[in-house]
Amino acid sequence: QTTQHAEVVIIGAGPAGAIAAALLRQQGRQVLVLERETFPRFSIGESLLPQSMAYIEEAGLLQDVVEAGFQYKNGAVFARGLDATTFFDFRDKWAKGWGTTYQVQRGNFDKVLADGAARAGAQIRYQQTVLAADVDSDTPSLRVKDNASGDEYTVTCRFVLDASGFGRVLPRLLDLETPSAFPVRGAIFTHVEDRIAVNSGFDRNKILITTHPEHEDVWYWTIPFSNGHCSLGVVAESAFLARYPGTEMERLQAAVAEAPNLKALLADAQWNIPARQITGYAANVKSLYGKHFALLGNAGEFLDPVFSSGVTIAMTSASLAAKALGRMLDGETVDWSADYAVPLKRGVDAFRAFVTAWYDGxxxxxxxxxxxxxxxxxxxxxxxxxxxxxxxxxxxxxxxxxxxxxxxxxxx
Ligand code: FAD
Known part of the structure; x- marks a missing residue:
């Protein structure tokens, strides 16, 4: 069959896509998710925030996540040099709501969410790449390639949710991209078997953010997992990262050696997994919605990794969009600006102010x-x-x- 139909098509089965799919299934919608990869697949973005638990719960996926055995997380530690250290316990906070969450290997985590959405009745097709989109006609359509066979087919639907993350399918195809206002930064990262001694004082229940001792706009993440490994990365402007020579692994090790607390903490670490670099991930769009589509999560705006806000924003967008779309599919008039873009941006803009204030000191x-x-x-x-x-x-x-x-x- 070269033309198929679904009520809602979601591009991408990451956190935004999976949460949106599960929520739309609660409304009884027919949902088709088209995912380019096979899960589990690697993704960066491993430290969750407690706010995200509300959306996991809302989508009916809490038990799946709790039972998956991820590393419990209850806060964040910040360190600069050997003596400036401070920590925040998220259970002791201004807002009501969840104060704990998890640090997750995203391959497993995203699969847990996607499997939960499939169990709720969403059809998830892996190895399907969305190549082209027509969202202007009354019946939007997508051109899709089956990666295994190479065959192409068309899917028509009533509405498209683009949750393609850094794939940014509709922003690219519809010329919606605008540059981020932040300078171009990059990250070099890997997973290490950390071998951090139990009596070192290191709290595995918290993400550790380390400020470079001389360059306060350069920082490192250390995200412990439940299997004795840590995700470890350094973030800086591209020009700064370029001054480290060698392989990605050597460059990351050189950067880590400049932070005395990390150097000591990771003295026995086993560096077995090749490091990688990602640059220029900050992105924005002219509009988060159109007549027949909305952009979720990273397919819309991505700010910066410093406060681990990406997955939370992705899930918030999924929750807001699923509600607005549900009303629209029921025949109500939906103002996607007032009901989706403006409320989503309110929180994104709050994060933006703090990201800006992080880098300017x-x-x-x-x-x-x-x-x-x-x-x-x-x-x-x-x-x-x-x-x-x-x-x-x-x-x-x-x-x-x-x-x-x-x-x-x-x-x-
Ligand atoms: P994704 O998780 O990227 O999912 C998109 C899916 O769409 C993918 O599975 C992809 O295969 C699929 N896809 C792409 N193109 C196509 C196509 N053409 N057809 C079909 N499918 C397609 N966030 C946090 O919350 N915590 C962190 O600690 C954190 N650290 C980060 C560190 C760095 C260096 C960076 C760059 C980001 C970090 N983030 C973090 C952000 C986080 O990675 C993203 O915000 C999050 O993954 C976005 O989720 P999503 O569902 O929008 O997209």
């Missing part, structure tokens, strides 16, 4: 400042836990004003 100054009172600490803990849509939190409601006020207080 204001937020780091506050994070490492020892004299924070409990309320300020809880407000920060809340945004770091992903509650960027909680307008009861002053640092979400007016991030710039909040940052400016604290910057002057901390500088005094």
């Amino acid at each position: 204001r937020f780091q100054k506050l994070i490492y400042f020892k004299g924070k009172n409990d309320d300020i600490r809880r407000m920060i803990s809340s945004i770091l836990a992903g509650y960027a849509w909680d307008e009861s939190n002053p640092c979400v409601r007016a991030p710039e004003r909040w940052l400016a006020a604290l910057d002057s207080a901390v500088s005094m």
Whole structure:
């Protein structure tokens, strides 16, 4: 059959696609997910935020995630040099809601979500690459290639959700791409068997973010997994990363050697898995929706990895879009700007303010400042836990004003 039909087609079975598929199945929609790869497949983005648990729960996938045995996570540690260390416990935060989550090997995690969506009745076809799209006519259609046979076919539908992540299928095909306002940064990363001693004081229940001792816009992630391995990466502007010679592994090892806390922590680590580099991942679009489509997760905007907000934003977008689409398919008029793009961007913009303030130093100054009172600490803990849509939190409601006020207080 060269033309097939589905009520909703979702491009990509990552977190955005799988959560959207499961939510649409709860409404009884017929959902076809087209995924280019076979799962499990590698993906970067391994540290979740507690806010994401609400969407996993909403999609009916909580038990699947809890039973998968991922590393429990309850906070974040920040370290600069050997003596500036501070931590946030996400259970002690301003917002209500989940205070714990997981650190996940994304291959397994994404498969758990996608299998859950399939169990709920979504049809997920792997090894299918979306090549072209016509979303202007009354019946949108996608041109799809079956990777195994090379055969091409057309799928028509009522609505397309693009959850293709860094594949950015519709932004590319529909000329929606706009550059991110952030400078071009990159990351070099791998997984190491960390062999960190139990008595080292290292807390495996928290992500460790390390600031480079001399360059405060350069930072490292250390994300422990439940199998004795850590995900380890360094992030910097591309020009900075270019100064490390050699293989990706040698370059990452050289960068790690410059951070004394990491050098000591990983002294016995086994570096068995080749490192890789990814550059220029920050991206934006002119519009998050059109008449017959919406862009979810990374297919829309991607800010920066520093606060591990990517999967949370992806799931928030899936939840908002599934609600708006459900009403539209029921015949209601949906204002995709007011019901989807604006509410989604509210949280993304709060994260953006903190990403900007991380790199220009204001937020780091506050994070490492020892004299924070409990309320300020809880407000920060809340945004770091992903509650960027909680307008009861002053640092979400007016991030710039909040940052400016604290910057002057901390500088005094
Ligand atoms: P994805 O997870 O990328 O899923 C998209 C899917 O679409 C893929 O499976 C892909 O195969 C499929 N696809 C692509 N093209 C096509 C096509 N043409 N046809 C069919 N299918 C297609 N986020 C966090 O939450 N925590 C972190 O710690 C974190 N760290 C990060 C570190 C770095 C260096 C970077 C760059 C990002 C990080 N992120 C992190 C962000 C995270 O990786 C993404 O935000 C998240 O994976 C987005 O989910 P998604 O569902 O939108 O897309």
